[in-house]
Amino acid sequence: MIEPGLIHFLIVGAILFALGLMAILSKRNTIMVLMGVELILNASNINLVAFSRFTELSLDGQMIGLFIIIIAAAEAAVALAIVLNVYSRFNTISLDKINLMKG
Amino acid sequence: MEVTTLLFYAFAIITLSAAAVMVFSKNIVHSAFALMFTLIGVAALYVLLYADFLAAAQLLVYVGGILILILFGVMLTTQGLTFSFKTTAVNVPAATVVSTAALMLLIYAFVQTDWTIAETGVRDDTVREMGMMLMGAYVLPFIVIGVLLLIAIIGAILMSTRLSAKNDGEI
Numbered sequence: 041m042i043e044p045g046l047i048h049f050l051i052v053g054a055i056l057f058a059l060g061l062m063a064i065l066s067k068r069n070t071i072m073v074l075m076g077v078e079l080i081l082n083a084s085n086i087n088l089v090a091f092s093r094f095t096e097l098s099l100d101g102q103m104i105g106l107f108i109i110i111i112a113a114a115e116a117a118v119a120l121a122i123v124l125n126v127y128s129r130f131n132t133i134s135l136d137k138i139n140l141m142k143g
Numbered sequence: 144m145e146v147t148t149l150l151f152y153a154f155a156i157i158t159l160s161a162a163a164v165m166v167f168s169k170n171i172v173h174s175a176f177a178l179m180f181t182l183i184g185v186a187a188l189y190v191l192l193y194a195d196f197l198a199a200a201q202l203l204v205y206v207g208g209i210l211i212l213i214l215f216g217v218m219l220t221t222q223g224l225t226f227s228f229k230t231t232a233v234n235v236p237a238a239t240v241v242s243t244a245a246l247m248l249l250i251y252a253f254v255q256t257d258w259t260i261a262e263t264g265v266r267d268d269t270v271r272e273m274g275m276m277l278m279g280a281y282v283l284p285f286i287v288i289g290v291l292l293l294i295a296i297i298g299a300i301l302m303s304t305r306l307s308a309k310n311d312g313e314i
Contacts, residue, residue: 044151046260049192050253052155056181058246059162065238069171069230071216075178078209079162082185085197093192096261099272102194103281106273109197109204110288114295116209120216121302127220136233 049090056083070123070133074116081112151191158184171230175214182206193266196273 042048056079063076085105092101127133130140161180168174182205189198277285 041148041152043145043148044191046258047253048151048155049188051250052159052188054246054249054253055159056162056185057249058242059159059166061245062238062242063166065241066166066232066235067230068233071213071220072171072174072230074216075165075174075213078178078205079165079181082182082205086185086188089189089192089194089197093194094258094260094263096263099269099276102197102269103273103276105194105197106200107284107288109200110292113204113208114292116212117299118295118302120212121299123216124219125302133220134231 046090046094049086049093053083053086053090056080056086068135070126070135071120073135074119074123078112078116081108084108147191150187154184154187154191158188169229169232171217172214174230175210175217178213179206179210182210193269195268196270 060076060079060083063079064073067073067076085108088101088105088108090101092098092105123133126138130138132138158181161177161184165174165177165181168177182201186198186201186206189195189201
């Protein structure tokens with residue numbers, strides 16, 4: 041086994057990104073799509089922190105990662121409130137059945 | 144072989160296999176639990192990258208907050224008394240092709256690029272320095288993100304309370 045370098049972390053991030061993309065494209069439950077978005081945010085965060093680790097140990101990448109975590113928290117709260125509203129209006133959260141622009 | 148090498152491979156395997164279980168599971172509650180293991184594995188990877196404060200924030204915010212929120216969302220949007228929380232997957236071949244293409248493209252780009260890596264020593268703790276940066280160079284984004292969080296919380300509470308008020312009126 042080789043000692044993990046920058047490329048290993050980047051590949052882990054890339055695989056996480058691909059799995060998140062897969063969840064977003066193939067799932068029809070809105071909450072599953074949200075989980076896919078969380079996976080993609082984590083993948084980008086791994087990349088940022090890895091870059092910050094392997095370039096002269098600066099903390100700027102970690103700082104941006106911290107802001108991404110905060111924005112993900114805000115996004116999850118608002119998105120779940122929207123999902124609950126959609127559920128009370130359409131009685132389903134399947135993305136194929138939510139097809140009205142105007143309630 | 145060093146311990147960190149072994150730990151990296153172990154946590155990478157845990158993270159990626161849990162993510163795969165999350166994506167390909169048919170049961171949404173299983174997906175949520177697999178997401179928990181993915182997030183814990185990512186936090187461990189942060190520790191291996193000398194980002195201890197970020198790992199703690201990841202555990203607190205993601206595992207302690209967002210995951211609980213997602214589980215509440217699952218419970219509140221499932222009809223009736225169900226024992227199986229099934230999700231349907233559509234367009235599986237097309238989605239597989241697109242995501243595999245994205246993965247191949249990313250890995251090709253990462254392998255082909257000639258990264259200049261600085262040989263650096265080890266870092267002990269990041270908390271003090273990050274606090275200094277938050278109060279120094281990053282004070283404007285810090286304030287802006289505080290306002291953003293406040294607006295998001297107020298918006299989420301408004302949407303949810305309007306929802307329960309409407310339901311009370313109907314009953």
